[in-house]
Amino acid sequence: MLARQRQAVILEEARRTGAVRVSDLVGRLGVSDMTVRRDLDVLASRGLVEKVYGGATSVVGKSTDEPGxxxxxxxxxxxxxxxxxxxxxxxxxxxxxxxxxxxxxxxxxxxxxxxxxxxxxxxxxxxxxxxxxxxxxxxxxxxxxxxxxxxxxxxxxxxxxxxxxxxxxxxxxxxxxxxxxxxxxxxxxxxxxxxxxxxxxxxxxxxxxxxxxxxxxxxxxxxxxxxxxxxxxxxxxxxxxxxxxxxxxxxxxxxxxxxxxx
CATH class of the missing domain: 3.40.50.1360 (Rossmann fold)
Known part of the structure; x- marks a missing residue:
């Protein structure tokens, strides 16, 4: 699975459940702890998740949020x-x-x-x-x-x-x-x-x-x-x-x- 595909899966799971754990993602995606953390860094840099200890939480905008x-x-x-x-x-x-x-x-x-x-x-x-x-x-x-x-x-x-x-x-x-x-x-x-x-x-x-x-x-x-x-x-x-x-x-x-x- 390519990095962007993993990130899409992680983001979807975070939005569905509200939060994801690194340990769970390692098992689900079949990649290393370091790879998952890099994916979370990428998503966090885009403002899509917020990193927390051991994982990340979803950043859900309001339905009326409209970036410029x-x-x-x-x-x-x-x-x-x-x-x-x-x-x-x-x-x-x-x-x-x-x-x-x-x-x-x-x-x-x-x-x-x-x-x-x-x-x-x-x-x-x-x-x-x-x-x-x-x-x-x-x-x-x-x-x-x-x-x-x-x-x-x-x-x-x-x-x-x-x-x-x-x-x-x-x-x-x-x-x-x-x-x-x-x-x-x-x-x-x-x-x-x-x-x-x-x-x-x-x-x-x-x-x-x-x-x-x-x-x-x-x-x-x-x-x-x-x-x-x-x-x-x-x-x-x-x-x-x-x-x-x-x-x-x-x-x-x-x-x-x-x-x-x-």
Missing amino acids: FEAKSVRQRVQKEAIAAVAAGLVRPGTAIGLSAGTTTWALARALDAVPGLTIVTNSIQVADVLRGSNQPDRTVVLTGGVRTPSDALVGPVAVNSLRTLHLDLVFLGVHGMADGPGFTTPNLTESETNRALVEAGRRLVVLADHTKWGTVGISTIADFEEAHVVVTDDGLPTHAREALSEHIGELMIATVPGDGE
Whole structure:
């Protein structure tokens, strides 16, 4: 098991039970005490667990917690770039697509630079900034209006009304969390409404979510698992999460993250 896969298992167990012990994890994962402690150090450095004597406790944020764009942009950057590369392969020249706000869709915007003839609709200031610098002269970028959130999304009635007039081939949705039951969620009620309008504007929905999003639940559901035609995630997602997603969605695509060891 790779380090990111172990860490995903540890994080899931910490969130499920509230705390994990090093001794239990050594037996469950079949690795050394030192390896488990290194994994806990990594998770603690990301603010996902809090180390305590003999193990770690879960750090569970409120369902309305919403980190800013800059804070989120440094988390799981390699995983997000790998996900974006896979997602870019789903985009065909000359199509109309939608990109929600988020740091993974921001990575996708950069990965789309080589695709010609696109019409791209987004409610993200950060995504629009990337697209504005494209080398494609035949590209059309539509930025919805709206009220700005901490994640630099434009939301509210203006954005919703704009999106309800559009018909897109493909919509890429970044999410705050995904869990069996609540589905794909966000901590921002107004952003949820805007994202639902974006989802409804597309013929196909592709959700982009790195493995740390599993088990996280925001206050509002954007879409149920069954609404996603494709979910693109990274290979740190644990087996039970892959099985849960595969039962409901059309296709699960796993991006391989290079250069991960113990």
